């Protein structure tokens with residue numbers, strides 16, 4: 227199933243270098259991203275309880291993200307890395323959400339497509355992290371996550387197609403892929419997922 231076309235701009239080498247130089251900080255942020263991904267999937271259930279066709283897959287996704295959270299947490303525990311008390315604002319997701327339409331139907335489509343582009347970027351970055359990892363365990367771990375987030379990138383487009391036509395979904399998805407590239411390009415490079 228390939229529903230999301232790929233990201234428009236690949237992540238920079240500088241980003242990967244920053245992550246590999248301070249992998250502990252990256253793990254802290256990654257952990258938080260998994261928690262937020264789980265919450266985001268459940269927020270669709272809370273905001274759109276009448277969209278019953280997609281609720282089972284949203285719950286399943288939320289559980290998967292929480293499992294990722296647990297796996298990253300276990301990994302951090304094994305490395306003796308503590309949870310941080312507060313994590314910085316997610317400027318990336320915030321900038322994307324700001325671009326969403328405000329009408330109920332349009333916003334529903336936009337939120338699904340934002341979820342898709344965020345997951346697709348996550349997949350691209352986990353692939354880069356996996357390939358750069360020297361530790362076999364971490365290499366494997368990020369490879370599994372890469373596949374899982376790529377699947378989520380497609381899933382949110384599939385969910386949108388339950389309620390919108392291909393003519394409504396795909397041009398808007400392309401628009402979002404362009405915006406996502408602009409937003410990620412403007413972010414300060416740090417040892418974090420975004």
Ligand SMILES: [Fe+2]
Pocket residue numbers: 260263290291294374375
């Ligand atoms: Fe995840």
Ligand SMILES: [Fe+2]
Pocket residue numbers: 263291345374375378
């Ligand atoms: Fe995901």
